[in-house]
Amino acid sequence: MTSKVPIEATMSAYGDLSTDRRSYRPLDKVTVQITGRYRGDQYCQIRVCDAQLQPYYEAKIELLDNRGEVSFHAAGALGVHWIYLYFPDSDRHSRYTNFLVDCETSIETGNPDYDELYPITKEALQLGRRDFTTPNGRFVGYISGDTWQIDGVWLRDWIYQLQAYCWWERQMTCGLDRFLEAQNPDGSIPDGIRRDGSTWRMAVESDVEYILVLGVYETWKVTGDDRWLERALPHLEKALKYVQNDPRRWDQEHQLVKRGHTCDTWDFEIQESSEFVGQRAVIANCDQSGYYLAYRAMAEMFRHLGHSQRANEFDRRAKDYRRRANDLLWDGTKYLHHVHLTPIEHPGFDESQQLAMGNVWAITRGLADHSQAVSIINEYRRRHQQTGDAFPWWSLQPGYPDELGYYDGPYCRQGGYANGGLMPWVGGELCRGCFEHGMEKYGLELYRQYIEHLRRTGNRVHVWYWPDGQPGFRTTNEVPYTGWGMAQWLEALIEGIAGLKDISGQMKTMEVAPRWAVTSEQEVRVTVRYAVNDCYFSYRMKIDEKTKTIWLQYAGSGDSVLFRVLLPQNWSPQSIRVKGKPVEFEQRRIEKSLYVEFFGSIERLEEVEIACS
Structure with a gap:
């Protein structure tokens, strides 16, 4: 027969604690049940630490009948969190327990127009994910929605999906490594890579090199891999130097990038050739915004790595490049489609009146200042009302008339494909630009048009549409899950409406500019x-119309936040409190919209109260 169990060797001597669940998301309420020791305790303490063992919650709990309960909100670094239980007579914890904090990108409003776009987009783009082994190693990328290169990946179409796949993709760099390895001795970059490792390049294009820069830059901001960036930067410098040294790519007179006479950023010339025909050359607005942004990205990457002199050089280059491009291409309302460098006649057609798709990039890439951006947005709205076309997503408006005989393929008749077809990516960029420039109501109108399109078509998105909204076809490889298109609309939601932008990389510094005030939603929860x-940021927001108060609760893995909160119409800010303490703020008027701007830290669960009248 065993001896009596000593109570000092049982749970009763140590107390107990448990959580109501084992896993949570940031901002979730965690409830802890506590049982005191057998001797009886009047109170206890708990300390909660995140996965990096940083404390973010402490509390003293009164015990009644030797039991207590406390609740807090999960915050801090993702992973396994710790709750330590202390009693008054010891500095050492008596018990501990763990719980898991994890999350993925999501938007929760109770309205499927917002809540379902991320899962719809993720599911669709994953159908175009390609993972194959080339002779040089693994390649993971995303396809074009209509390419003849069915067994390869275009750099362009792939990188223009990065703003969506960054939220779920784990193989971020191997595909870019293959492109860096494929760089030619002169510095030029291929357009695409096939499964067997072979490459191709459309000669009339001059954008590939800046796209590689932007791909490396945006990928580095996600991964934070400085060693990888160090290895990539010499390739990027060589690529940009190539563009300035190749007489087919660089115009010495204007000191700007040039290309063949293509339809804006597309890859074929008049007569649908991918080669230079008759040595026709133009300076197109699409390339100028891209190289301006690439120079800014180079400056940021060099500065981060401690190369301040090189960073300053690229800052100057970007500033000068932007000035030269604006001087040449801005016509007072919009950016010209392009400027001819060699004589080209378009009998009976005024090419200067074309609204080219590169105009939306000029807005979102920063080539346009605020007044220019608003002018472009208003021109899109005016032409949409004037034409009655299904959407203001034009590749060109208008396209080149059929009478000019430029294109033989039926898909390139006026209003088709890159000659005036409607392209979803154009609409997505335009929508995001609206939110950035005080045109939130029009941006929301555009967003709702896209959501209605998804609802009507069963979430099918093609590369292009005819002006009446019919899907356009040109190859046997057309698929209704076009990543370069769907990604831009997701970005319009996440950056535009939800207002989350990673300023520094790895979400160390976040811009939080929620624009839910333009919608009818009053309670939202957003996580990226x-x-x-494990980089993340999450916020809850409540707009209380009765008290004219906005409440924000937020947590993240980073350090700081720049808030730019859109106020409901006719609200005037009176005070802002962060963690219960008043903070200084500025009012910023953008067109007819009023924002409040202030700073916040990310240390634990943080709360903001914006009181208005």
Whole structure:
């Protein structure tokens, strides 16, 4: 027969604690049940630490009948969190327990127009994900929605999906490594890579090199891999130097990039040739915004790595490049489609009146200042009302008339494909630009048009549409899940409406500019998270119309937040409190919209109260 169990060797001597669940998301309420020791305790303490063992919650709990309960909100670094239980007579914890904090990108409003776009987009783009082994190693990328290169990946179409796949993709760099390895001795970059490792390049294009820069830059901001960036930068410098040294790519007179006479950023010339025909050359607005942004990205990357002199050089280059491009291409209302460098006649057609798709990039890439951006947005709205076309998503408006005989393929008749077809990516960029420039109501109108399109078509998105809204076809490889198109609309939601932008990389500094005030939503919860690491940011927001108060609760893996909160119409800010303490703020008027701007830290669960009259 065993001896009596000593109570000092049982749970009763140590107390107990448990959580109501084992896993949570940031901002979730965690409820802890506590049982005191057998001797009886009047109170206890708990300390909660995140996965990096940083404390973010402490509390003293009164015990009644030797039991207590406390609740807090999960915050801090993702992973396994710790709750330590202390009693008054010891500095050492008596018990501990763990719970898991994890999350993925999501938007929760109770309205499927917002809540369902991320899962719809993720599911669709994953159908175009390609993972194959080339002779040089693994390649993971995303396809074009209509390419003849069915067994390869275009750099362009792939990188223009990065703003969506960054939230779920874990293989962020291997595909870019293959492109860096494929760089030619002169510095030029291929357009695409096939499964067997072979490459191709459309000669009339001059954008590939800046796209590689932007691809490396945006990928580095997600991964934070400085060693990878160090290895990539010499390739990027060589690529940009190539563009300035190749007489087919660089115009010495204007000191700007040139290309063949293509339809804006597309890859074929008049007569649908991918080669230079008759040595026709133009300076197109699409390339100028891209190289301006690439120079800014180079400056940021060099500065981060401690190369301040090189960073300053690229800052100057970007500033000068932007000035030269604006001087040449801005016509007072919009950016010209392009400027001819060699004589080209378009009998009976005024090419200067074309609204080219590159105009939306000029807005979102920063080539346009605020007044220019508003002018362009208003021109899109005016032409949409004037034409009655299904959407203001034109590649060109108008396209080149059929009478000019430029294109033989039926898909390139006026209003088709890159000659005036409607392209979803154009609409997505335009929508995001509206939110950035005080045109939130029009941006929301555009967003709702896209959501209605998804609802009507069963979430099918093609590369292009005829002006009446019919899907356009030109190859046997057309698929209704076009990533370069769907990604831009997701970005319009996440950056535009939800207002989340990673300023520094790895979400160390976030811009939080929620624009829910333009919608009818009054309670929202938004989370963004990079799947390749544990970087995340999450907020809850409540707009109380009765008290004219906005409440924000937020947490994240980073350090600081720049808030730019859109106020409901006719509200005037009176005070802002962060963690219960008043903070200084500025009012910023953008067109007819009023924002309040202030700073916040990310240390634990943080709360903001914006009181208005």
